[in-house]
Amino acid sequence: MSIKTIILFLYLSISALAQRPAGVTKQDLDKAFAEKGARLSLRADKDLLESNESTVLSIWLLIPPKTNADDIPEGMPSEIKLPDTEISPYRITNWRIVEGGGNLITESLTASYTAPSEAPEKKIMIVSVDCEPLSPNYPKVQLLKTLYFSRNETAVVLNMPTMGIVNAKFVSNISGGIKMPDIPANLKLPPDVQAKLKAAQKMAQAQKSETNALMSNNMAIYNAKENITAVRFSDLGIQAMDGNLQTIPRMGILGISFKGKGQGSYSLIGKDVGLVFAIPSEQNAFGCSKDAKDNDHDFSCTGNVVITKDDGKSIEGYFATKVFSAVGKEVVVGSIYGKFSALKAN
Template identity: 65%
Template sequence: MSFRITFLLLSLPWSLFAQKPAGWSKQDWDKAIAQKGAQLILSSNKDLLEPNETCMLSVRVLIPPKDNAEGVPEGMPTDMLLPEGEVNPYKVTNWRVVEGGGNIITESIVANYTAPGQAPAKRIMVVSVDCEPLSPNLPKVQLLKTLYFVENETAIVLNMPSMGIINAKFTNKNNGGFQMPAVPANVKLPPDVQAKMQEAQKQLAQAQKSSGYNLSAISSNAMAIYDPKQNLTATRFSELALQAMDGSLQIVPSIAILGFAYKGKDMGTFSLVGKDIGLGFAIPSSQQAFGCGKDIKDPQDNELPCTGIVTITKDDGKTMEGHFSTKIYTAVGKEIVVGSIYGKFTVMKAN
């Protein structure tokens, strides 16, 4: 069940579609239908789900590209949401989870699915839906969608629809920062080398004690540091990897950086709205930057404020866990465009 089944429709009435694709005439669309060019698919806005993460499922119609004069398809297939009401020759029924667990809440042609809190045996979840024909010359259609269970310490999702960035998922595994190299038990070092390593460890411990900071945390790829004078916690991620884009698997290591700051410390919920606080996200390789904050303004001197919060759910003195969400902005030419960013995270505490 690791594949999605779609059934090629033998014939569909013109009235199925609320509107034809841009640039298509009625004759073009009638020809596509006659050539069995339409499919129903079960689509998800995310294919990779963290524990208890929710995605939206929808029944959609796959629209083939138009043929040129030589009969060769031009462009790529597109899709549209299956229309509701009298124009729809199918009744969408019997949404269900057939493998992997989780919960589903349905509303006609769309459903919200929430992944289980623990990984299923195969680390996949399969959702099914039936499309019952309202016309005797149409087949019954059963659609399946496979979703994949993933677990990450840190998972950040960026959405900038006007730039084509949809559900770009970035992850991070803490590298622990700088550590003195360990010597295997079966390796015997010369006395002078052993003495130098012991002296280096001693100096590192003294430097850490005198500074009041956890130097391993400061040098790690995910850390938080608190400034008591400003009552400000600053959090930084320096090696975010791209894991998924537009719901599909992608692997690009160390592509992005993220930083955000808020007033307060320890556990609780903290606003990202205010002076001297905010969020910044950047993809250096593509020279893209996104952010928000009361101190950030566009060329016309308009403020680009954050709108969200940071919630710290765990603080054991060495690490913190939490989640955040906010509106963000970027410039495309002279235009300011709006998007959103949210995620869960784990960081080492520097102090």
């Protein structure tokens, strides 16, 4: 059984415990179902997916607000995940990918979709599912969900539900550095001057990699004495929140430190290692480190950093861990994961 299947199984097991939330009566459900499919929708927990990134798809039902004696709505409508077949007049069938490729693992009311490794032609992926009526009084309903392919060298997803942060996706591509000028072909110089100029350009080119990294928004530097690699991302722009595109600019700053260098898997759990993520405009910070432990809390990270590529000039990898923050005097817990690319300063 694959890890994706195990995760989906756990997700479904937890979801099944709460098919009908408190406050939603059978009469409320009957009223919603009376709309004959108009109040059903297919949702994804993330609409923008990177290469090989996964999202969970589920079917939601809009519950209309209660009405008073004059049939005037009171309050706001609410939404719940479609209940199981003992309550619902629909049987869920035929999950399928209509366009864009990818992979789909289905389990009745929910499915896990994984984006393709390469961008589809239109950079969209469409998933469909059928709601087959169990009663002749209801029509067959087909639901569609459009997902969008997004490619970034670095993509970080932060979840801190207690603070209203759900699937906040921050992205960036490597920038910075200095372009070395070429010697014009038609430039007439004495041979000895030309030779010195080429020698100087060659020397500058040798130092270019380190200079580019130090000026880049994504930089990795290794401290040989402490055997620690520190990776800094200083220009992460928000792309999506709770699956929706964001138009209000917010910037994030991420720092990761781990013991070792080169390709391999490195723990974030020990001493002198950790992670911090900040959103300066909102004065919010999130992080984890064994060194931050106090008498009441253990703020240790829980995951690893995996370096998948190190060609001497840049590194690529991914990470995932638990993170902590504070709301007043209360410590809150969330998670952060992502993939990255950074230039090496040394």
